[in-house]
Every structure is written in C-alpha cells, then in structure tokens.
Amino acid sequence: MSVIQEYIYKSRQIIDVVEKQEEQIKIAARWFSDSILAGRMVHVFGSGHSRIMVEEMWPRYGSFAGFNPIVELSLTFHNLVVGANGQRQAMFLENVSGLADRILRNFDINEIDTALVISSSGCNVVPIEMAEIFQKKGIKVVALVTKQHLEASTSKRTDGKKLSDFADLVLDTGAPVGDAMVYVPNLDTPVSPGSTIGGALLVNSIKAQVAEYLTLAGKPPKVLTAGVLVGTQKATELFEAAYDEHAHRIAKMYEKNGIQSYISKKND
Known part of the structure; x- marks a missing residue:
C-alpha cells in the first residue's frame, strides 16, 4: 500500500467513526437550532488549528447565520511561524489561564445560547476554560475532540481536567493518537493529520441537520x-x-x- 493509499484508507475509517455518531450529531443540531430559532446564537470556538472548524461552520458557501465564530488571532495566526505573532507565542497563549474569560467578556451571553468548543487534544487551558465558563452560565456545550488523543494526553490545567469534563455532549473526530496518520518508510515520525477530516465531517453534518430543523420549523436559513x-x-x-x-x-x-x-x- 502506498502512503497515499494509506492516508485515504485511514480517512475512510474516520468516516465510519463519524457515521456512528449520528444520534449525537442530531442532539447537538437540536440544541443549536433551538438557540437560533430563539433569536440567539451558537458560539463556536477553537484555538490553534481548531480555527479551521470554526470557519468551516460560518461564514462560507453552504453556511448560514446563527453561529458566532470566535477566532482570536493571538491564538490562531500561524502563517508567520516565527518572529512577531509567531507560533511559539500562540502555543504559549492558549495555555494562559484567564484569557477565555477576557474573550467572553465581549459578549452578552445567556442560557438560551449554545456552544461548540473544538480542541483535538482537549487539554489546552483556553478551550477548557471557555467550556467551563459557558457551563457556569447554563449554556449547553458540545465538545469536538479526538477521543483517542484526548485520553492519551495530559491536561495543561493544574487540576488535570480536560475539555470533555465541561461538555454536555462529546463528538469524536476519529483521528488517532498524535493526529498524524501515515508512517513513511525510514521516517521515524508520522505525517498527515486526520482530525481536520473528522472535524469537517462533524461540523457540516451538524450544519445540514440544523438547516433541516430550521426549515421544518418554518424558518429556513x-x-x-x-x-x-x-x-x-x-x-x-x-x-x-x-x-x-x-x-x-x-x-x-x-x-x-x-x-x-x-x-x-x-x-x-
């Protein structure tokens, strides 16, 4: 099997993992559609490369209003890599306690809202505290994680709690521990992550189901x-x-x- 075939094969396995979560996806979509129908919003947050899933939800073709994409540039601005606004700073900041509270102080949120918090490892401080704050305000939280990676990882929080500890519902991208899925001959470390595939499948499945619920309610998006x-x-x-x-x-x-x-x- 070529390395290309291996990546495609493992991507098909991710599709199977996502498909088995249909009932959980419907629950998340019901919560989100209820918020949108009430005139409120679904807050979507991710630091690091989880930003990809935030922007996949809204705004782009095939998307609709009702989602609040919270993308903090200090946590997600990767293209410079080094120097000012470099990756080292972003990786440091996503584990600074209190930053989630500073971000959410900009929004007047209440229990009618819902939230989708995305973190493949589920172990960085900012997304964990984001979910914790949402729950304290009575907001239902859906966590999008990579289950195997989360279970094998150590939380950056001093109490050891992870994103899944502050979620009312957990969705799994289906990617492996470490995310990268392909071992190249004579290369010690794997390449080509899979969480983006599972994450995109999940958020777009949620989006489709929310659109159906809104349309059935007489409020097509x-x-x-x-x-x-x-x-x-x-x-x-x-x-x-x-x-x-x-x-x-x-x-x-x-x-x-x-x-x-x-x-x-x-x-x-």
Missing part, C-alpha cells in the same frame, strides 16, 4: 450560495441577507458593552 447555482443577483441577495441577519444577532451579544452595529440599528 438564508444560505450563502454560489452565483453559478442561483444566479448572480440571487446570490448577492442571499449574501446580504445572511450578513445582515448575522449583524443583527451579534449586536445582541454586544449590548452589555454598549456596542451596537449600524446594520442592526437600521434593521430595528
């Missing part, structure tokens, strides 16, 4: 859609409507701090 499918004018209308809806929803999250979006004011 305004989906960001390519012009090649619906025509340029319709695509533009959908984008503007979806962005306006997001602005209106996010303004409610900022009200505690006296911040109000111009678009939200106009819509009111």
